[in-house]
Amino acid sequence: MAVMTYIEAVTAAMREEMTRDEKVFVLGEDVGARGGVFGATKGLFETFGEERVIDTPLAESAIAGVGIGAAMYGMKPIAEMQFADFMLPAVNQIISEAAKTRYRSNNDWTSPITVRAPYGGGVHGALYHSQSVESLFNHVPGLKIVMPSTPYDVKGLLKAAVRDPDPVLFFEHKRAYRLIKGDVPDHDYTLPIGKADVKKEGTDVTVISYGLCLQFAMQAAEKLEDEGISSHVLDLRTVYPLDREAVVEAASKTGKVLLVTEDNKEGSLMGEVAAVIGEHCLFDLDAPVQRLAGPDVPSMPYAPPMEKHFMMNPEKVEAAIRDLAEF
């Protein structure tokens, strides 16, 4: 078992899948000799050559469209969007084509494409390089949206996404790339898409999150443990479709629920999580369900103090957990 960064786990998963199955190929902007703008595809070009690691023009609709077409023909494309913010030109391809291929063709055709995209702020990327876009897609049946929080989950879930018979959006928090490290087994393994994961057992407050925020929640929870506040932490891992059972179980466990996301608060997918809890957990609830999220402003600001104000961090989560624990 090796300790890997989050992004090394991304690379390892792609390398393993490309080795395992020659139908797997990578396409995206600068993914070839350059190894990707963050280095996620580093070394793949050298190993697998230009036919399986394809540099594309600056046209996200083409990256998605080519990938979807290849997928429908039996290939297993991994399409990289350089930044999740840049996905918007590809939304038509993803929502109107990829998500609906199976349904429209009555199961004759599928579109097993994996779209990878780095999301989130905290890297001084400002407007075009910091957004959380998951809630643009978590209303589209036919899509699966995976947002892992640890290197272990990254490798297992990305490999599962590549093998999945339908389109999967795989969002990687760009600040987590080199910030988060963890043990990753060298061997081949996958993790189930659609299943949440209890990252920490606890009895006072339930924290539900995903992606980088999950890491903040874990840090806050560990700190509060010393004060005698016990947090139960659920990692959604797949944010669409939701693992409702796991959400209900986790919420019922303590009756005090904190939902954490970096996305803008109003309309974030945490609203859906709260709705699931509201539908199923009334008689287990001991406090109002709380959402801790980004402010409802148009974008991640560039000015460092403003960005810091926008971004989630362990201190914010800690304060929110404590507030609920004391309620």
Added chain:
Amino acid sequence: MSEQIKMPQLGESVTEGTITKWLVQPGDRVDKYDPIADVTTDKVNAEVPSSFAGVIQELVAEEDETVQVGELICYIDTGEKREDSQNDDKQETAGETDQKEPEPKEEQSMKTRYSPAVMRLAQENDIDLTRLQGSGRGGRITRKDVENHIASAPAPEPEPKTEEPKEDPARYPTYRTKPPEEMEALSEDKEIPLTQMRKAIASNMVKSKEEIPHAWTMVEVDVSNIVAYRDRIKDEFKEKEGFSLTFMPFFMKAIVETLKEFPEVNSVWGGDKIIHKKDINISIAVAAEDSLYVPVIKNADEKSIKGLGKEVYSLAKKARLGQLKEDEMQGGTFTINNTGSFGSVQSMPIVNHPQAAILSIESIIKKPVVVQDDMVAIRSMVNLCLSLDHRILDGLICGRFLARIKEKLEAFQLDREHIY
């Protein structure tokens, strides 16, 4: 100083009253305890006395309006200057609390604000939340407080045990206060789902037993004459009429005649009244394999022994075939139950709600009995058991009723009576 006069409690179970007449008008001066209004409740008619001396200011409730106990009916001006002194009090105490009590006050502000989880746990575990200390903000009792309380008090059983009898000692035990038992079918047990019929029987029986204060009495009757008579004619009867002549119609005839003399027994409970029924409609209990039917012989007093026998025969047959119609099971005023048919010598039948009584005819048994003061003879004896609704009937009337039936049955004359 203006005071409120409220609808007083005019009887233990009275919850509301209707103001039939105001005896005062605004501006009238009244002394304390002067009547101010006539009130009718479902229990009593009474006057409402004034709680204060003073001048009536305003009548709030109107005549013929029904008002809940404790609700405001009028204002009265007592002329006292309590307002000022009260204000002074308030100011003083307010000053004190401002200085002394802000902290504890704040701590307890959420004490009785319960979350759904807390309410559920308290109900499920029968916890009095007012006795718990809250660890939450403002003294709020958290789910964890309740869970800890449950975990730390593992034996809640002794408490209810000591409290239960205290709760309502006057009440006879009912189905409601019986501790719940878990009826679980073990692996080798067989579960029989309830049929509609079984459910109906169950609910009728429970209703009857819960609602009706049952009393029970029994007489022993010498029916040797009837036995002899029936033995003599039964074969001929069957040949002629096509069905067997049982003892049932003989008893029924005597009972129906006696009901005619005792209309109190032929009555039903009407909630706030007793209804003596003019028609004598006899319900007869007929047991089929898996259920119990109670078909009704309408106007039984207009039928001969043969006619009654024929009705019993045909209704019982229909019941066993499940062919009874709805209207053939309605309108009964008294029930006769032939428990003797399966060998019973004593039974305590449950009154067929809303009737007043039920009579069961037990087995006819030959017994040595003392006759004519000092001789022992072998006679055919039968027990007649009567369960009665003690709200409607008392022992005396029922004793007379049974004695009269006994008299009729024992006076049966072989040559005088006839079955047609």
